[in-house]
Amino acid sequence: MARRLKALREQNMMSLDEVSKRMYFSDSKLSRIENCENRITHHELKSLLDIYGVTADRWPEYFAMLEASVVGGWWRAYGLPEKGYLPLEADASLVRCYSLAIVPGLLQTHEYARAGFQRSIRQLSPEQVKRDVRIRMIRQKRLTSATDPLRLVSIVDEVALHRPAGNSEIMVAQLEHLIEKAVLGNVTLQVLPTSLGSHPGQNGSFSVLSFDDAGEPDVAYVEHPLGSMHTEREAIVTKARTRFDHLQSLALPPEESAALIRRIAERY
Numbered sequence: 137m138a139r140r141l142k143a144l145r146e147q148n149m150m151s152l153d154e155v156s157k158r159m160y161f162s163d164s165k166l167s168r169i170e171n172c173e174n175r176i177t178h179h180e181l182k183s184l185l186d187i188y189g190v191t192a193d194r195w196p197e198y199f200a201m202l203e204a205s206v207v208g209g210w211w212r213a214y215g216l217p218e219k220g221y222l223p224l225e226a227d228a229s230l231v232r233c234y235s236l237a238i239v240p241g242l243l244q245t246h247e248y249a250r251a252g253f254q255r256s257i258r259q260l261s262p263e264q265v266k267r268d269v270r271i272r273m274i275r276q277k278r279l280t281s282a283t284d285p286l287r288l289v290s291i292v293d294e295v296a297l298h299r300p301a302g303n304s305e306i307m308v309a310q311l312e313h314l315i316e317k318a319v320l321g322n323v324t325l326q327v328l329p330t331s332l333g334s335h336p337g338q339n340g341s342f343s344v345l346s347f348d349d350a351g352e353p354d355v356a357y358v359e360h361p362l363g364s365m366h367t368e369r370e371a372i373v374t375k376a377r378t379r380f381d382h383l384q385s386l387a388l389p390p391e392e393s394a395a396l397i398r399r400i401a402e403r404y
Contacts (some may be wrong), residue, residue: 137202138170141170143352209222210274211271228345228355229287229347229348231287232343233289233343234342235291235292236341237341240292242276243290243323244276244313245310245313246273248313249268251302251306280320286322288322288323293327294327294328297397311400312401326390328388335386336379341358342356344356355367356368358376
């Protein structure tokens with residue numbers, strides 16, 4: 137809902153200052169609402185919708201989002217905040233993901249994920265590893281959901297498929313898992329072959345998340361050595377989409393990608 141309210145303000149070409157004055161808010165309060173740092177009351181929501189020209193027949197959908205925000209997402213049970221990547225992915229209808237170093241989380245097996253978390257620089261305890269693997273497995277359920285399916289377009293650098301995680305048995309199972317998931321109607325998997333040499337994706341992994349609602353802007357999510365960040369800034373999102381489209385044009389088609397994955401698995 138925070139993203140939706142921000143999008144409504146921008147569509148109306150209104151500044152934070154302009155809306156804040158009409159709401160008798162401080163700029164910082166409205167900014168915190170839009171960044172999912174402050175909750176909004178039912179009365180405040182009605183006032184904002186009125187300012188943004190949202191007709192009364194559309195108010196129920198916003199009230200429903202407000203009620204859902206009070207309950208929170210499933211990730212709360214695991215101690216994760218409402219602001220971050222997981223809530224964005226849970227809302228998204230399409231995720232375009234480029235992965236440079238490892239198999240994308242949405243396509244990892246349980247054992248591959250566990251091996252990765254066990255080697256994490258964060259030095260996780262066994263309980264934390266178990267929790268993080270569980271979270272990753274829950275995220276994957278949307279790939280096979282009949283009621284809330286997630287469309288995934290994934291480009292994986294071939295280097296990630298050769299990098300061991302655990303033993304050879306884990307890697308073979310992971311590669312076979314990729315082939316199985318690639319046949320799902322809502323999953324597109326392509327491999328960027330090492331034979332390509334240098335390419336524009338060598339600087340790191342990133343994703344572009346899109347949403348069903350036409351009023352919600354795409355979000356770019358970028359991973360880097362010190363962490364990650366996400367943004368709705370159109371210039372950055374456009375650059376991410378363009379970069380993804382270019383990498384997709386360089387990657388092997390899905391059928392050839394599956395054949396390459398199969399050959400790599402046979403070498404283990």
